[in-house]
Structures are given as structure tokens and as C-alpha cells.
Amino acid sequence: MTIKRRVTADEHLLDVAHREEWKQKASWRVMKIQAEFVGGFETLEAAELGDAIGVYGSARTPVDSEEYKLGIELGHKLGEAGFNVITGGGPGAMEAANRGAADAGVKSVGLGIELPFEQGINPYVDIQIDFHYFFVRKVMFLKYSCGFCALPGGYGTMDELFESLTLVQTEKVGKFPIALIGTDYWGGLVDWLRKAMVGEGKISPADVDLLMVTDDLDEAIEHMKRGRH
Numbered sequence: 001m002t003i004k005r006r007v008t009a010d011e012h013l014l015d016v017a018h019r020e021e022w023k024q025k026a027s028w029r030v031m032k033i034q035a036e037f038v039g040g041f042e043t044l045e046a047a048e049l050g051d052a053i054g055v056y057g058s059a060r061t062p063v064d065s066e067e068y069k070l071g072i073e074l075g076h077k078l079g080e081a082g083f084n085v086i087t088g089g090g091p092g093a094m095e096a097a098n099r100g101a102a103d104a105g106v107k108s109v110g111l112g113i114e115l116p117f118e119q120g121i122n123p124y125v126d127i128q129i130d131f132h133y134f135f136v137r138k139v140m141f142l143k144y145s146c147g148f149c150a151l152p153g154g155y156g157t158m159d160e161l162f163e164s165l166t167l168v169q170t171e172k173v174g175k176f177p178i179a180l181i182g183t184d185y186w187g188g189l190v191d192w193l194r195k196a197m198v199g200e201g202k203i204s205p206a207d208v209d210l211l212m213v214t215d216d217l218d219e220a221i222e223h224m225k226r227g228r229h
């Protein structure tokens with residue numbers, strides 16, 4: 001089966017190949033971006049999410065893996081603690097966390113993103129928004145969550161993690177707990193942050209303390225409670 005590749009809205013905006021076309025349609029696309037913000041805010045305000053936790057993690061986590069089970073457990077425990085759960089709505093770790101949240105009977109939100117190849121939202125999402133622009137979607141993640149948990153992931157997860165860390169470090173968001181779940185997976189990164197970034201004066205030791213690294217989901221949940229409004 002051939003999967004058809006589509007040109008995404010992000011590509012139209014960012015890729016140099018579309019520069020000429022952008023010049024001609026700039027104002028129209030700005031309206032589209034504006035509309036995406038409005039649609040996101042309206043849907044998420046109407047959802048009355050209260051205290052919600054954003055869960056990041058790999059789109060590639062296999063359904064039959066221990067990591068997927070951990071994601072379900074995390075979503076479930078967050079739900080039991082009274083948190084609604086927001087993910088990217090995709091497969092893998094996102095699906096696992098949505099599944100756990102849905103099992104626990106809390107709101108299970110999926111902030112989907114248009115990608116070059118059809119992905120579809122996972123079946124455990126009950127509040128769904130589909131975004132064309134990554135940056136609009138990131139605003140929604142931050143605005144409607146009061147903390148983040150990151151399961152092992154790739155570039156997408158790193159992007160979300162470091163965006164959040166930068167916003168906390170620069171005090172754009174106040175109390176905002178961030179937990180990295182999985183010491184084996186995340187330990188090397190945190191060691192590197194201390195050695196290279198702190199060691200060479202690029203960040204302060206307190207900046208590393210913005211991250212909790214743990215294998216204990218209950219500890220991660222307790223940490224998330226510090227973000228409660």
C-alpha cells in the first residue's frame with residue numbers, strides 16, 4: 001500500500017520551497033493561524049479541564065511493551081489523583097496515557113497535529129483538537145496543563161520538554177512541575193546537563209533541579225500536585 005504524503009500547513013509557513021506562494025497568501029495564512037488559536041482556546045475553555053497534566057512521550061512506543069504499560073499506569077494514576085490528562089493524541093506513549101486516563105474516568109484530551117503522513121487520533125481520546133501548526137498546539141499544552149510528565153521519547157518529546165523548561169526557567173510560567181519518568185532512559189541526559197551545561201556555565205545548578213527524574217509513578221504524581229491551582 002502506498003501512503004500518500006501531503007504538504008502540511010507548517011511546511012507552507014516554514015519551508016523555503018513555499019516562499020513565493022507564502023508572499024502571495026500571507027494574510028490569508030495569518031488568519032488561519034489566528035483561527036487555530038481561537039478554536040483551541042474555545043474548545044479547551046469549554047472543556048473546563050481544571051487541573052490537567054500534559055503527558056509527552058514517544059509516538060513509537062509499541063503497544064506490547066513495558067513502556068506502554070507504564071504509560072497506561074501513569075494516565076490512570078493521574079486520573080485517580082484528580083488530574084485530567086492531555087497528550088498529543090497520537091500512538092505509542094500518548095495513546096497509553098490517554099488509555100489510562102479514560103480507564104480512570106477523567107477527561108482524556110488529544111491535541112493532534114497534522115503530519116505529512118496520515119496518523120489519526122488514538123481511540124482513547126474524548127476531547128480532540130486537530131492542529132495544523134506545532135507552535136499553536138504548544139501554546140495549548142502549556143496554557144491548559146499545570147505540570148508535565150515525560151515518558152521516554154524522541155525529538156518531539158525533547159522539543160516539548162525543552163520548550164517547557166525554557167518557559168519555567170524564564171519565569172513565563174510559575175509553579176510548573178516537570179517529571180521525567182524512567183531513570184535509565186533520562187539519566188544520561190540529566191548527567192550531561194550537569195556536566196556540560198552547568199559545568200560550562202550555560203545554566204545554573206538550580207535549572208537542573210527544575211527536572212525530577214524518577215521510576216516511581218507515585219512520586220511523579222506527588223510532584224505534579226505541586227502544580228495544582
Ligand SMILES: C/C(=C\CNc1ncnc2c1ncn2[C@@H]1O[C@H](COP(=O)(O)O)[C@@H](O)[C@H]1O)CO
Nearest residue numbers: 056057058059060088090119153154155156157
Ligand atoms: C511519527 C509517528 C507518529 C506521529 N504522530 C504523532 N501524533 C501526535 N503527536 C505527535 C506525533 N508524533 C510526535 N508527536 C508529538 O511529539 C511527541 C512525540 O514525539 P517523539 O519524537 O515520538 O518523541 C509527543 O509528545 C507529541 O506531542 C510514527 O512514528
